Amino acid sequence: MTMIRIEIDGTEAQVAPGTTVLEAVRALGGHVPTLCFDERQDPFGACRVCMVGVEGAPGPIAACMTPCRDAMKVSTSDATARRVAAATVELVLSELPEPPAAHTELATVARSFGIDGDDLRWPGEQHVREHDERHPYLALQQELCISCGRCVRACDEVQGAFALTATGRGLHANIAAGLDQGFRESTCVSCGACADTCPTDAITEISLLALAER
Amino acid sequence: MSERFDSDVSTTCGYCGVGCRLEAHAVDGRVVSITPALDGPANKGHTCLKGRFAHGFSRKRERLRTPLIRTGDGSFRAASWDEAIALVVSELTRIRDGAGPDAIAGLASSRATNEDCYVMQRLMRAAIGTHNIDNCSRVCHSPTSWALRQSLGLSGATGSFDDIEAAGAAILIGANPTEGHPVAGARIKQATLRGLKLVTIDPRRIELSDYGVLHLSPRPGSNAAVMLGLAHVVARDGLVDRAFLDARTDGYDAVEDLLADYTPADVQRISGVPAADIERAAHVYAEAAEACILWGLGVTEHRYGSEVVRLICNLALICGKVGRPGSALLPLRGQNNVQGSSDMGALPDTFTGYQSVADDDVARRFEARWGVPMKRERGLKIPEMFDAAVAGDLKAMYIFGEDVAQTDPNTTHVVAALRSLEFLVCQDIFENETTKFADVILPASSFLEKSGTFTNAERRIQLVGAAIDPPGDARTDFDILTTVSAALGHDMGFATPADVMDEVAQLTPDWAGVSHARVGRRGLQWPVAADGTDSPILYSSQFALPGGRARLAALPYKPPGSEADEQFPLVLVTGRRLEHYNAGTMTRRTHNLELMPGDWLELHPDDAARLWVRDGDVVSVRSAHGRIELPARLTERIEPGHVFTAFHFPEIRTNLLIGSSADINTSCPEYKVVAVDVRPVAEQASRTPAIAAAT
Numbered sequence: 001m002t003m004i005r006i007e008i009d010g011t012e013a014q015v016a017p018g019t020t021v022l023e024a025v026r027a028l029g030g031h032v033p034t035l036c037f038d039e040r041q042d043p044f045g046a047c048r049v050c051m052v053g054v055e056g057a058p059g060p061i062a063a064c065m066t067p068c069r070d071a072m073k074v075s076t077s078d079a080t081a082r083r084v085a086a087a088t089v090e091l092v093l094s095e096l097p098e099p100p101a102a103h104t105e106l107a108t109v110a111r112s113f114g115i116d117g118d119d120l121r122w123p124g125e126q127h128v129r130e131h132d133e134r135h136p137y138l139a140l141q142q143e144l145c146i147s148c149g150r151c152v153r154a155c156d157e158v159q160g161a162f163a164l165t166a167t168g169r170g171l172h173a174n175i176a177a178g179l180d181q182g183f184r185e186s187t188c189v190s191c192g193a194c195a196d197t198c199p200t201d202a203i204t205e206i207s208l209l210a211l212a213e214r
Numbered sequence: 215m216s217e218r219f220d221s222d223v224s225t226t227c228g229y230c231g232v233g234c235r236l237e238a239h240a241v242d243g244r245v246v247s248i249t250p251a252l253d254g255p256a257n258k259g260h261t262c263l264k265g266r267f268a269h270g271f272s273r274k275r276e277r278l279r280t281p282l283i284r285t286g287d288g289s290f291r292a293a294s295w296d297e298a299i300a301l302v303v304s305e306l307t308r309i310r311d312g313a314g315p316d317a318i319a320g321l322a323s324s325r326a327t328n329e330d331c332y333v334m335q336r337l338m339r340a341a342i343g344t345h346n347i348d349n350c351s352r353v354c355h356s357p358t359s360w361a362l363r364q365s366l367g368l369s370g371a372t373g374s375f376d377d378i379e380a381a382g383a384a385i386l387i388g389a390n391p392t393e394g395h396p397v398a399g400a401r402i403k404q405a406t407l408r409g410l411k412l413v414t415i416d417p418r419r420i421e422l423s424d425y426g427v428l429h430l431s432p433r434p435g436s437n438a439a440v441m442l443g444l445a446h447v448v449a450r451d452g453l454v455d456r457a458f459l460d461a462r463t464d465g466y467d468a469v470e471d472l473l474a475d476y477t478p479a480d481v482q483r484i485s486g487v488p489a490a491d492i493e494r495a496a497h498v499y500a501e502a503a504e505a506c507i508l509w510g511l512g513v514t515e516h517r518y519g520s521e522v523v524r525l526i527c528n529l530a531l532i533c534g535k536v537g538r539p540g541s542a543l544l545p546l547r548g549q550n551n552v553q554g555s556s557d558m559g560a561l562p563d564t565f566t567g568y569q570s571v572a573d574d575d576v577a578r579r580f581e582a583r584w585g586v587p588m589k590r591e592r593g594l595k596i597p598e599m600f601d602a603a604v605a606g607d608l609k610a611m612y613i614f615g616e617d618v619a620q621t622d623p624n625t626t627h628v629v630a631a632l633r634s635l636e637f638l639v640c641q642d643i644f645e646n647e648t649t650k651f652a653d654v655i656l657p658a659s660s661f662l663e664k665s666g667t668f669t670n671a672e673r674r675i676q677l678v679g680a681a682i683d684p685p686g687d688a689r690t691d692f693d694i695l696t697t698v699s700a701a702l703g704h705d706m707g708f709a710t711p712a713d714v715m716d717e718v719a720q721l722t723p724d725w726a727g728v729s730h731a732r733v734g735r736r737g738l739q740w741p742v743a744a745d746g747t748d749s750p751i752l753y754s755s756q757f758a759l760p761g762g763r764a765r766l767a768a769l770p771y772k773p774p775g776s777e778a779d780e781q782f783p784l785v786l787v788t789g790r791r792l793e794h795y796n797a798g799t800m801t802r803r804t805h806n807l808e809l810m811p812g813d814w815l816e817l818h819p820d821d822a823a824r825l826w827v828r829d830g831d832v833v834s835v836r837s838a839h840g841r842i843e844l845p846a847r848l849t850e851r852i853e854p855g856h857v858f859t860a861f862h863f864p865e866i867r868t869n870l871l872i873g874s875s876a877d878i879n880t881s882c883p884e885y886k887v888v889a890v891d892v893r894p895v896a897e898q899a900s901r902t903p904a905i906a907a908a909t
Contacts, residue, residue, distance in 0.1 A: 039252070040259045103218055136805035137267045158260050160403040189792060190263035190809060191396065196249055205267075207246055211218050 006072045015068050022050055022063035025076060032076050033085065033109045035092070036148040037064045038197050041157050047092075047148055049109060051085045053078020060084055086113040092146050093117055095171060096200075097126045105199035106146065125171055135183040138195055139209055140175065144202035147173045151194035151203050163188040175202065223681040224251055224735065226668045227265040228325060228661030229795050231547030232375070232397045233670025234261045235735075238269070238662060238681035245269045245662055245681050253735060256375050256670055262396030263806065264795055269662060271803035272682065277643060278657035279686025290655065295687065295697075298654050302612075303701045305637040305653070306342065309610045315343035319599045319608055322349040322560035323615025324549040327666030327678055329711035330691040331551070331558040332566065332718055334614055337695055340584040341704035345571055345593030346608075349560040350616050351552045352596045353623070356880035357514040358545045359556055359568075361523030365765055366536070366543075367758025368724075369568055370553060370673040373506070373542025373751050374739070378405050380540030383502035385444075385495070387415040387526070388437065388512020388886075389546050392422055393792040395510075398546060398671075402508075411502065413495045415440060416512060417787055418816070418858060419851040428495055431853050434785050434887040435774025436485035437513055440492065441525035442771060443481030446473040447496035448532055455534030462757065463531050465766035472768045484771060486853075500533045504540025511548060512789070515885040517775035519877045524767040531764050537753040547671040549796065550661070554669030557725075557740070558718070562593035567722040583721060586704070595881045596622065597874070600631035610637040614691065615658065617797045619647035620864050623872035623883035624839060641694060644799055647864055657688035660800070664690045666711040667733060669740070673749075675728060676737040774887045775875030778855065782837060782889035784821065786871060787858045794862035802862070813866055814847040816858040817892065822848050827894050834895045835859075837888050840870030843895055857892060 003014040006021075008028055015024050020043060025032050036047035045065035052063045055073035060081035063074075075081070089110055093099070099117035100106040110117065127143035147166065152175070155164040163186040167176045178186025195203045219239040227234040235254030239247045248269055250261040271277075281298035282290040293301075309317055320342070322334040331349065338347040351359070359369040366372065378384065378401055391399030403425055406412050412426035415437070423429035432440050448454055449470060459466045478489030499505050507530055513522050527543065535541035547553050559566040569576040572590050581588055594602060596618070602608035604627070611632075622628050632638060632651035640652040649655050661668075663684045669675050684690060689697075692714070696706050708714050712730040719728045724741040727748075732738060738748040756762030778785050793810035794801040801807070815833055817825075827833055829848045834841060835857070844859065844866050852858055861868040875884040 136808040137263070157404065159400050160407065184809070189392075189396070190267065191261070191400070192263065192266040193260055196259075196266075205247055208218070211241065211246060 004068050004070050006068045006070070006074065008074045009076055019068050020064060021052060021061070021066045021068055021072075021074055024068050025052070025063060025074070030076055032063050033112050034064060035106065035109055035146070035199055036150060038150050038154070040197070041150065041153040044149055044153065048088050049085045051081040052076050053081045082113075086115065089113055090115055090120055091122060094120045094122055094124050095127055095146070097129060097143050100144065100200050104201050127171065132182055133206060135190070135206075137190060137206055138183050138192065139204050139206045140177070141202050141204070142174050144200040145173070145175055146200055146202070148199060150197040150199065151175055154193040154197045158193045159189065159191045161187050161189045161191070164194060219246065221681065223679045224677070225661070225679040225681060226550070226676040227261065228550050228668070229264040229268070230395050231550060231552055231671040232256050232395050233550070233668060233672065233674060233676055234265050234397055235676065236261060236265060240681050243682055244273050255674065255737060256672060257397045260397055260400060263793065263809070264396070264801060268795075268801050268804040268806050270805065271800045272660050272662045273685060274803045276645070276803075277685050277688070278645065278655060279688055280657060281687070282655040284653045295689070298656060299698055299701050302639050302654055302698055306610060306702065309637060310342060313609055316346060316593070317607065317609040318342050318344055318612070319346035319594055319610075320612040321596065321614060321616050321618070322347065322555055324350045324552040324555040325661070326551065326555065326615050326691055327664060327711065328551065328554040328558050328669060328675070328718070329666040329714040330664075330695065331555040331560045332714050333692060333695040333699070333706065333708070335558060335560045336584065336706060337699045337704075338612070339588060340586045341699040341702040343586065343588075345562050345589060345591070346599065347560055347593060348562055348596045348599070349555040350549070350621070351556050352881065353515075353621065353883050353885075354511050354548045355514055355545060355552055356882045357520035357877045358523050360880045361520045361527065362543070363568065365524050365527035365531075365767065366753060368741070368752060369556065370740070370752070371542065371544045371671055372536055372753060373539070373544060374672040374674070375401055375544070377506050377540050377542035377544065378402055378410070381405070381410060381502065381504050381506045382540070383411040383413070383498050383505040385413045385415065385499055385505070385507045386422060387507070387509045388514075389508060389510025390416065390418070390420040390789060391508075391510075391546060392420070394548070394790040395546050396792060411498050413498055417853055417856050427498060428491060430487045430491050430495060432485035432487050434787055434856065435516055435777070436771070437516070437522045438518055438525055438769070439476065439481045439484040439771040440487060441522060441529055442473060442476035443478055443492040444496040444499065445469070445525070445529050445532055446476045447478060447493050448500045448529070449473050451497070453496070453500035454532050458534030459532065462762070463764045463766055465768065466532070468768035469528060469532075469766045472770060475770070499529070504538060505533070505535050506540070506542045506544055508544045508546060510546045512787075512886055514877070514882055516887060517875055517877060517884050518772050519882055520879040521767070521769045524769060527764070528766050531766055536764075537751060537755075539751065542751070545671065550670070551668040553671060553673060554667070554675070557669055562595055565721070566718055567724045569722070579721060583717070597876060597881045597883075600628055603631035603634045606634065609635060611635055612639045612641070613648060614641040614695075617646040617648045617799065619651070620797045620867070621861065621869065623869055623885060624874050625867060625870045626840065627874065641691065643688070644803075646797070646799060656694055657684070657686070658694060659684040659688060659690045664692065666692065667715065667730070673739045674737040675733050675740060677730065677733050775884050776873065776887045776889045778889045782891050784890050784892055785856050786835065786837070786888040786890045787856060788861055788868055788885050789858065791860045791862060794860065796862065798862035798864065812845070813860050813863050814845045815892070816849050816852050817846045818852050818854040818856070819848045819850060820854045821857075821892075822846065825893055827892070831894050833892050835871060836891045837871040837873070839873045842866055842868060842870055857890065
């Protein structure tokens, strides 16, 4: 197998054909923030938070979807890429009625960009609180959903229950179990893979709702 | 994540034999959440509703928190540990001195750790002086263990779950993994979506059948005919790997002669499987470059279960599909540590690593280590223990982590045996059907409260870590068993479970390089060489039998021990549901009970119409051994003539229906074929359909 030579933030590396830029960065111990990515699922490329700069490219590219090419030079600190990604995260936060809980991936990503949820540049319409706690273990908090699709893909690609779908459009996009009749009445097998992958606690465990953040 | 929790402990799931690695998160001494470990080799960041959610039982009010001693009026009173252990020691000593050590028997648990099981068998062998030690794998996969040793050499899967993704085709027989082994089931389902050609063989059309290329529904008890039919087609159509057979196996000539009698037409007559499906299934398996065979208790829990496992080995050997990535034989082990409890010598005929108690060199090694002499004759298997108790020869039992009065077959006989004992010690986490007959109950610990190792269905030894402490005065099983042993005069000298594993490594060639430090986060698949090298794939160059050659077995089909007749016209098959686990001791004490509050009998609509049973009606199910009642649910996933239920609910007591018919080589009960009569009960006039509707 012919290996591909790339350079990431000035460090040269050899990777196998098919390796994505994100995989290469992480293999070298580097960091690129992500929201819709989960290593248990195929890359999705929806959130545009994993943007990096590539020498010679017309603009930043999504690291999770881009295969490494020979002689590629990647910059994870590229100013344009960071600006685009930060703006994306700010827009995502602007739709939430309250800042994400500190332990969530979304909060961690926002912190990595230095974004303070109380001081957003583009305030606008926000999701309306809507909770479904009919399942004995799983809670659905629609207002926290950022439409990253990770829960749907976990259900399809990890468990294979095909119970979850995205419904609605734009600000009104929501996650539905089955034909929106709730987890218990859908084909859900209660494996919890959706709650495990959710970066915002839009799907979480009932037992954790009351647990105080420390 | 961890700022919400007091502690995060990596451990291994205590439910089925898949062996998911988990992270247990605790607050104020309670587990509040469990998440899958991303680096778990078997689960790869996934787990099921049992592993993830069913942990609430660990702090249920009815957990045993203090030792209990039976009083004169038959009730139990709380006692101190000193008093309870003193009573155990005085009674066991009295019975041993009066009737001899073989009047005492012990059961270890396939839910307990390797270290617990090792300590339990050493307690029976060294502190008591008997080989009367067995474990619950007797009633599930003992036929698998026996047959794999006969055919290939070692008692374990030849590969790993990773082989499923590396295979082009797979045969799944007598297992329903999306319910019984959900994470393995999910991996198989995903593999089919990526192109794995799956053949399912089961009397029920299981969920995975919908994702496979072919489903075969043989009559219960006819698995042997199906396996022989597949081998017949392989031989007839020139799909035999002759080079592999010649270089690495013995016994094919006799098998070839036998196969002549199992044409697809013959097999159709015996099993009900269409001849064309036998032919196609054989080609799917044999023509794939790499292919796996997976099986569960639908193969083993039969009168000739161990022989069917040998026929499965035959098929793989004839096609040369053993010992390579993607070509593996993968038994789906039922409980979390079915593999390990037997590996640890909690068996009446073997020490650790299946070393025979009759082998003088082996026995001398253990005698030297433990400082006691031992017999060279094997002890009693579980069913023999009950027979001996009823006969009055067995007078005391020490039952650890097993509810035999619910889970073993022929419940009436088991209860009679327990009643016959002079003294019964139960060591468990809850009172159960068996503890009702106990003289002393010792409060023990669940898998969330102890440390040690479990060995999963891939022979992978994985660390178990204590996420919380046992409740009240309950103790870890390691602590209880070593304390009892010392009180009986045999101090094992172990300070921690890690010390136990060090002794196992010293006494067991296949475990020579195992230590808790080496097991680490990734686990080790035995055999483990002294330098720590483990064995994800067995038999890549030779088999673990004399000459390095596998043994094919020329075994014909024989009819099962129980068959439908005039009096009992339907065949009952028993199995598991997704939401619950075995006796239900743990899952029924969690919110899983909301997801599945009770059981039902699956019945084909054609049979239901003939019996005047409607969906939801309560029916009586009667066998030659007993009778139960439960609601019926109509489904076309089961073949006409067959009915199905699980055994998770003690109030239903499914095992009252099961007789004493058992595997001829291992005494594993025939849970999977019971002739029964089904009819509606408590009929009111309004429930009876009009004559026109019933004809």
